[in-house]
Amino acid sequence: MKIGVPKEIKNNENRVGMTPAGVAELIKHGHEVYVQHTAGEGSGFADAEYEAVGAKMLPDIADVYAIAEMIIKVKEPIALEYPLVRKGQLVFTYFHFASDYELTEAMLKSGAVCLAYETVQTPDRRLPLLIPMSEVAGRMAAINGAYYLQKTKGGAGKLIGGVPGVKPARFLVLGGGIVGEAAARYAAGMGADVTITDISLPRLRQLDIETPANVHTLYSSEHNIREQLPTVDVVVGSVLIPGAKTPFLITREMLKLMKPGTVLVDVAIDQGGCFETSHPTTHSEPTYEVDGILHYAVANIPGAVPNTSTMALTNATLRYALALADKGWRKACKDDEALYKGLNVVEGKVTFKGVADAWNLPFEPVEL
Secondary structure, three states: OEEEEOOOOOOOOOOOOOOHHHHHHHHHOOOEEEEEOOOOHHHOOOHHHHHHOOOEEEOOHHHHHHHOOEEEOOOOOOHHHHHHOOOOOEEEEOOOHHHOHHHHHHHHHHOOEEEEHHHOOOOOOOOOOOHHHHHHHHHHHHHHHHHHOOHHHOOOOOOOOOEOOEOOOEEEEEOOOHHHHHHHHHHHHOOOEEEEEEOOHHHHHHHHHHOOOOEEEEEOOHHHHHHHHHHOOEEEEOOOOOOOOOOOOEOHHHHHHOOOOOEEEEHHHHHOOOEOOOOOEOOOOOEEEEOOEEEEOEOOHHHHOHHHHHHHHHHHHHHHHHHHHHHOHHHHHHHOHHHHOOEEEEOOEEOOHHHHHHHOOOEOOOOO
């Protein structure tokens, strides 16, 4: 199979879809890999490293899309890429269709096969291609929450861990999944007083046992969240419904319960965000203020640490990329239920229910 790795062109997205080590494995399996010139530079991988393992370098993004049967990316195609995606082409990347109608419409019109990292799900309900970036995003959420608490950055002017005689900052983490646990552990490690919420009692019990003593668990309900808001300094939103739009856990009306300078970090922004006042931001302009509350809603948080993120992502995606390339997408998805669940848009049809529900479109599951 001819596989293309284009350079990411989303704002400040420095990750790349495959490391040289991953490319070497694809080539070892007999596939041709075409990498766009400088695609890996932002992650610390030079063109020479790709050439050394047998990749063919192409000068432009259009050249990569034109030759490739499968595109391996990190982020969803943006408007400039829409015309490059063609009928029958397999695009393997994060899509988050439920939060972007224009992208959904464009991919439907393209006739491509869109297999989304974020909905690949194993029978035990794990999300193997979302986990590595969730681990990065959760850690970064804690770091960014602490950073933007500085008065000079728009926050309340608090040091996350306090000092002797001064209480630490209070973190509220909404959602006890991979992101939430990572955020809670990192914030706790920096000395914060952390409360983490979830609707699953078994998960709360597990977190209660496994997290540090300065992490407290709380059942997630609107009443309980409202009670926490007047005293928290940072809120991390890490709720996920795979492939579907995230519900709002904090409404605009609830902002008045918080102190000026409180920081909201919306990690769920890729799926629409879990704060009503959230809208996507970029690494170049990461924050904005609503009613005195600072919002951080960067849609590609792991892109700030691309070397770590790219290696972690390739470690997770490579086995699935090899299956798709070796067998073709139909056979690979027939053989692996996890990959089958990654099919979101196939040849002009919405094949994932969460996406269909988000935009009131017909849901037509793939018959293999």
